[in-house]
Amino acid sequence: MPRIAVRGAGLHYEERGAGPETIVFAHGLLWSGRLFDRQVEALAPRYRCVTFDFRGHGRSEVTADGYDMDSLAADAAGLIEALGCAPCHFVGLSMGGFVGMRLAIRQPRLLRSLILIETSADPEPEASRRKYHRMNFAARWIGLGPLVKPVMQIIFGRKFLDDPARAALREQCRRQLAGGNRMGIIRAVNGVIDRQGIHEQLERIAAPTLILVGDQDLATPLARSERIHAHIAGSRLRVLPGAGHTSTIEEPAAVNAAIADFLAGLR
Numbered sequence: 001m002p003r004i005a006v007r008g009a010g011l012h013y014e015e016r017g018a019g020p021e022t023i024v025f026a027h028g029l030l031w032s033g034r035l036f037d038r039q040v041e042a043l044a045p046r047y048r049c050v051t052f053d054f055r056g057h058g059r060s061e062v063t064a065d066g067y068d069m070d071s072l073a074a075d076a077a078g079l080i081e082a083l084g085c086a087p088c089h090f091v092g093l094s095m096g097g098f099v100g101m102r103l104a105i106r107q108p109r110l111l112r113s114l115i116l117i118e119t120s121a122d123p124e125p126e127a128s129r130r131k132y133h134r135m136n137f138a139a140r141w142i143g144l145g146p147l148v149k150p151v152m153q154i155i156f157g158r159k160f161l162d163d164p165a166r167a168a169l170r171e172q173c174r175r176q177l178a179g180g181n182r183m184g185i186i187r188a189v190n191g192v193i194d195r196q197g198i199h200e201q202l203e204r205i206a207a208p209t210l211i212l213v214g215d216q217d218l219a220t221p222l223a224r225s226e227r228i229h230a231h232i233a234g235s236r237l238r239v240l241p242g243a244g245h246t247s248t249i250e251e252p253a254a255v256n257a258a259i260a261d262f263l264a265g266l267r
Contacts, residue, residue, distance in 0.1 A: 003059075006078040009066060012059035013052035013079065017044030021112065021263075022088040024080060025051045026096030028118075028246070029192050030151070030177055030185060032058025035093065038252035039259065047089075047263075052079055054095070056184025067191030069095075073102035080110050087112040089263060093248060094118050094220065095192055101228075102198065104205040113208040113266055115259060118217050118245045120224040121231075123197040132193045136186055144185060145178045152177070157216030157244025173249065202231035209235040210262040212255065214243025236262065 003010045014033060023043060025036040033051030040049045053060035054072055066075070076099050080086050090111050092100030097119025104114045124132070135147055152161065152174065160166060209232045213225040222239060229237040238258050243251040 004079060004082055006075050006082060007066070007071075009055040009063050009075065010061040011052050011055065011075065011079055013050060013083070015048065015050050015083075016040050017047050017049045019045075019047040022048040022050060022085040023263075024076070024085055024088045024090050025049065026076060026090065026092040026099050027051075027054065027057070028094030028096055028155075029188055030057070030155075030180060031246075032176070034058070034176070035246070035248055036091070039091070039248055039256055042252075042256040043260065048085075050083060050085060050088075052076075054188065056181060056188045058180075062181050062184035062187075065187075067187045069098045069102060069191060069195045072191070073099045073106070076100075077103060077107050077110055086110045089113045089115065091115040091259065092117065092119065094245065095188075098192070098195060101202070101205065104207050104209070105198065105201050108206060111207045113210070113263070114205065115210045115212070115262065116225075116228065117212045117247060117255070118214060118220050118225075119228070120220045121197060121199040121202055121228050122224060123195060124193045129193050132189060136189045136193075139182060139186055139189075144180055144182055148174050148177045154219055155245040157214055157218075157242065157250060159216060159242040160244060160246075160250040169249070173246075199227065199231065202228060203233070205232045208262075208266055210258065211235055211237045212240055212247065212258055213237070214240045214245065214247045214250065216242065216244045217247075219245040 027035040032053045090100045097116040240254050
């Protein structure tokens with residue numbers, strides 16, 4: 001199990017492919033690098049693909065602190081440098097996008113391009129903060145399992161949730177969400193919902209940027225991606241039909257095509 005020590009945390013990572021350019025994938029809250037299995041499968045023949053688990057997630061170490069977005073961005077920067085990935089194409093979904101924007105603003109030398117999927121530059125809306133803090137409090141006492149169903153209603157779109165042909169995939173996702181480390185997830189949720197906004201800093205991003213958002217995304221709806229698009233010069237915005245907040249699983253072919261087209265255009 002490959003693990004690298006970064007800023008006091010053992011981070012699990014995986015590599016596939018050996019192309020001349022590297023893509024680093026940063027997952028969303030509650031998930032792991034496995035969130036990008038279908039993207040790695042499609043892109044590894046042409047690129048070196050690196051996935052990793054943020055601290056407290058997947059097979060990475062559960063630390064006592066370090067879950068705020070600035071710390072996670074520093075973790076990602078340390079991993080990129082330690083693995084010799086820079087400059088890389090950085091793909092971040094939701095929480096991974098929070099991290100990607102901070103890297104592009106503060107350490108632009110590390111990035112060749114930035115791909116943001118279902119994310120936001122704004123702080124968490126107050127109504128959502130209250131709801132997620134209540135869910136986090138419940139998780140502390142009853143565990144993650146009972147909360148998976150309401151969480152899935154937030155992070156997946158209706159198309160995916162109602163499709164009989166994807167019942168087995170939904171169950172696989174349910175097991176993965178329920179199987180996280182309770183304390184790691186609780187700390188990570190606090191880091192996400194208490195994050196500071198960085199919208200006023202977006203104009204500092206110079207890396208070529210692609211923004212993807214599902215038209216059924218409830219957690220970070222289209223308007224938030226439009227705000228990012230409006231403030232990153234030259235960025236491209238694509239809306240993914242039928243996708244919710246987890247399009248890499250819900251509509252992988254559309255995500256793969258959008259990423260491949262964007263990267264090909266850069267060449």
